[in-house]
Amino acid sequence: MLIVKKFGGTSVGDQERIMNVARRCAEEYSKGNDVVVVLSAMGKTTDILLKTAREINPKAPKRELDMLMTTGEQTSVALMAIALDSLGIPAVSLNAFQVRMETTSVYGNARLKKIDKERILHELASRKIVIVTGFQGVNRYEDYTTLGRGGSDTTAVALAAALHADACEIYTDVDGVFTADPRIVPGARKLSEITYDEMLDLATCGAGVLHNRSVEMAKKYGVPLVVRSSLNNSEGTIVKEVTSVERMLISGVALDENAARISVMGLKDEPGIAFKLFNLLAKNNVNVDIILQSIGREKTKDISFTVNEEDVENAIRIIEENKERLTFHEVTSNLDVAKVSIVGAGMTSNPGVAAKMFEALYNVGININMISTSEIRITVLVKKKDGEKAMNAIHEAFFGNVD
Template identity: 50%
Template sequence: MSIVVQKFGGTSVADAERISRAALRAVETKRAGHQVVMVVSARGKKTDELVSLASEITKKPRPREMDMLLSTGEQESCALMAMAVHELGEEAISLTGAQIGVKTDGSHTKARIISISTQRMKDALDAGQIVIAAGFQGVDENFDITTLGRGGSDTTAAALAAVLDAELCEIYTDVEGVFTTDPRVVADAAKVEQVSYDEMLELASLGAGVMHSRSIEFAKKYHVNLKVKPSYSNGPGTLIGPVPVAPAPMVTGVAFVRNEARVSLIDVPDQPGVMSEVFSRLSENKIPVDMVVQNVGVNGTADISFTVAEDDLEKALQVGDAATASLGGTVESLGNMSKVSVVGHGMQTHTGVAAQMFSILAEHDVNINMVTTSEIKISVLIDHDLCEKATRAIHSGFHLDRKETATPEIGVASPNIPRARTDRDATKLEEDIVSRLSGMEDTVVSDIYGDDSQARVTITQLPDTPGIAARIFAAVANGGILVDMIIQNAAQDGRAIISLTVPSDDVGQCIELLRTAAGDNPDVQFSFDQRIGKLSVVGIGLRSHTDVGARMFRTLADNSINVQMVNTSEIKVSVVVAAEEIDKALTALRGTFGVS
């Protein structure tokens, strides 16, 4: 008998009526022939109420006691949900995180799951009971209650689905599913019928508030099919799973993060060990970084920029000051910024996505401060006040408001679910790595690969004005050249530097196109490297585990390999090194991360 995990968020269990409605969904699923595990959050504003109550007692509550307090919200919901199921004539048992056996580390208020015992849940399911689990919580080795932090109930649900080998994990929420962008900003945003794990990871990290990154990481790591569904209707929702077989749209969605800040280390030495020094300090201070950019060094120095949440700016500046005190250079910062991104698997095979995005921004007088890319994402850093304007313009410019024909609803037991667990060839390597993890939320570095078939082209002394990037990349796209990495660091003295990588065979044509696009501006300069080495570390949880970049750059530094360029995304860290060092670098990195 298949197992279905159903998670209900705070708004879905806010009062007795909604609790009863959620209980009915679980009962109907059980009567349809499935074993059911429910995961519930605290009711409505209960967590906020408890936090406020604690603040009336003390301004600095101890994390252990906050976990003890906040965990009561989910326990209340569990008990009430069990009562509602009993009223509908079915058996149910409510269980806390400890009773389920959710073992975590000891990081109070932001614990990570180490393991989950399944025996008690399986015994209850086999006895015909609906298991109702308290989300958001577990216990450490001392049996102290811990909580999982933001998005904790989603994480619990995905983790339970993983250890129980569930057919499906349904996430019931107060929206219809995953949308092409935030409907509160773009009224005609369309619901997406299906989205891949990688697209959803990028969208989640970029501020799409439907689900938290950690739950998507669990789903991808353990091949769980997720479905985001509305709790207030029978809408089909959005399936999150493997990459669909059908051709992917060029752009799936537009996401944004409002409150970003940029930290730039200016004129640091262009030599091995610099990125290691910076990332090690960020990791030690547990500062999650978002966009990371290093452009090509000039005259023996380079500029490194990274973005952090505005709340982390002060700590990040302290890290920057310590790094430059050791290395040399100066620190600059800029607050009141936002990041806007387009995401989609289809851009891997389409030229001109960047050009189109930059053109749209130029038409609306939005200047670009930084650019990073991955195979399925292009992100720009812009002025905070232009965030919503840019999002609406990009959404309209890529015609994401056009409603597509809905796919047939995928039911709980439908054979149409592209069940990732059966795809043995594609997942064997990752599963082998997962089997060796000491904790369920450990980072999975599933692949490390190199590419020496590309060339690097750098344009310097570009006027830092809206439209310059659009003109450059439109020229490249019109020439039919597929661009891989795009890096634009923060402008200095009103001048921008843009680097891009293209196939080596196309570098001559690319430079001719760029010279034409630059016009007769005598200040603009071009440089290129006919052959570069691009290294990529690919995995799950790279952004939420700050030590991955530190380990990567430390390994390169220990082997005296200089990093020429850096580009990051939710699932990948890519660097450019000298082509002749790529084999040495690959061997070293694979040894560090245990990837064959």
Template identity: 50%
Template structure:
């Protein structure tokens, strides 16, 4: 008999009528022949009420006691849902996180799942019960109640689906699927039938509120098909699986991260170990860094720019300013009024001129680009916050995301394919171990035979990036990494890109023409570089990845020339002569995480 995990968020169980509706949906699935596990969040604004209560009695509540308090929200919900199922004539048993066998570490408020003992759930299912499990929570080795942090109920649902070998995991929420962008920001956003794990991971990390990235990491790791649908209707929704909706479309979605802050460390000595010092200081404060841009140094100095969440700017500045003198940097600048607009798509890895198309769309909308970073399936640009809405609309229209691609797969086609895939991976999805949420790296590899071209003294004005990469594209040059840093000293910056060594001469020729046209300072180019990539699942949530990478390179006295990051990869450019040493050291350092 097939098994379905159904997750219901807070808005889906916000009152008694919605609780009964959720109960009816679970009963209907059971009557269709499925075994059913429900994962339920706290009712509506219940968590906010509990937080307010805590603030009323204690200015700084202990993390352990906050987890004890907040876990009661889900316990209330699961009991009420189970009661509703009984009242509607079916059998149900409600269970807390500890009772479903979810063991976590002891990181209160942001615990990670170590293992799930499914024996009790399986016994209750065999007895004909609908199991109603509390999301968001577990227990540690000392039986303390722990919570999983933001998106914890999604994570619970997908983790249970993985270890139970579920045929699908349904995420029932207040929206009817995944859209090409947030429909609250752009009403013309289109619901997609299908989106890949990788695309959804990038969009989730960019602030797409449908699902949290940790739950997508679980789904990708254990090949769990996710079905996102509305709690309040029967529309098909969106399937999140391994493949993309379309093979021809370069871009599948756009996202806006509105509350960003940019920090630039100026005049960093261009020698090994500097990136390690900077990012170790930030990591020590438990601050997650988003865009990271290190451009090619000039005259022995380089600028390192990165973004953080707006509410972490002050703490970040304190951390960075504490090490500026020790690394002999010339200073720190910041901007608290910036936003990040991004496009994501599996198809862009194989198509030319995607970046140029994005930059032209922004230029035509009068949007200035302050920073650029790229990966195989994502391009992000930092823009002034006052232009963020226009930027999102521009890229969404530029890639005609409101229109369904001609070769788009249907929901039913993907559902059938996903069912086959889940069966193939049945053994894997039932794995039980002590680190279900452990970092999983899929590859540590390098791409040699690369060249780099840098345009110095690029004016900070609308349309420059579009002109640069349109002309490069017209010359038939395929670009890999693109990095545009930020230079607040004279209103100019530098833009670097990598390409095959065979394209170096042609690239320099085009770059010199661009340089003359736009009155830039000059062009630099060099061969003999390698892009070193660490790829995997959980790179953002496991913040030690960057720290270990920079530590290993610094200890081997390997200088980092360029940096670009994404949800799925950390990319650095180094001298080709050091590629073998770097790869060997990283594989040894990450041996336990390599898949």
């Protein structure tokens, strides 16, 4: 069996934790399995590096930030190889140059294109544990790139896909995927299984356990994912195409407090306006989340959408700069929003789900600012201060109150 194991920054936060991860990998190796380990930078390393850079230059070039940040994972992988050696396990650490981790050229938010697996297969063939830097890639200019938030998950899934791994295990500091964030909803339950689509919606809605690109990629290549704890041996949550267990109505409730709403009012009501607007934002690397279009006054229309808080300033500037081309009345933003979503493949065949969610919010007196639905997801925007309260109310309505 070939197993890809990914450990996040917390799991390799200090020497002791590195040794723990090494022991865990050694155990897998000693069963006779081939093991590929993907690591993030240790603990807060990336944040510290970014802080130093910004102290020198608040507008540090993104190319150089990537050059700087990639040292973080390289440190982790080298120390892990050193730790495995101390356990008598042959290991080799490899960075993005050494595994030819090709990405698009966008610094800070690149996408993986191709992995040259030759070196990895060669090292596995000589019975070494192969430790690969997560989060980083190399673009066509032979420059380092990084994959954006949670990018190490994507690295792990991409490697699992390229190597046709038998499993891709994502280790975190929680026991698996929960029906809601257990830090906010004390009664949250661990799911034993979840589908790619549900996981994808949960990830996009801020559930934070897995990076959404990694789930997309796992779905595309059929990579069997397991989300489990690096701190204990509990079974974790399996993410796959179709789940076998009897399904609950919904799988989980997610909260994203990092969202902001932008509204473009009084757009000309003619074909292609939405295309122009979102194409413009995409070209400028602004990730747009939920979109809502409504009819405005006097043959105009209003378009609202959500973005990450940190993209608001940039998005507004881009829209303002293109006022003539887009022909709108005004653009406004609202940062006082939280995004609360419920996700579940079960809801397609149960029309009462949305009503049940809205009722839960009504019962605790929370006003809904905006609603958006997909086949397996319902998202509402509420005031930021209401986010956690909304999440708890909805969770109780669907899952009841444990103990």
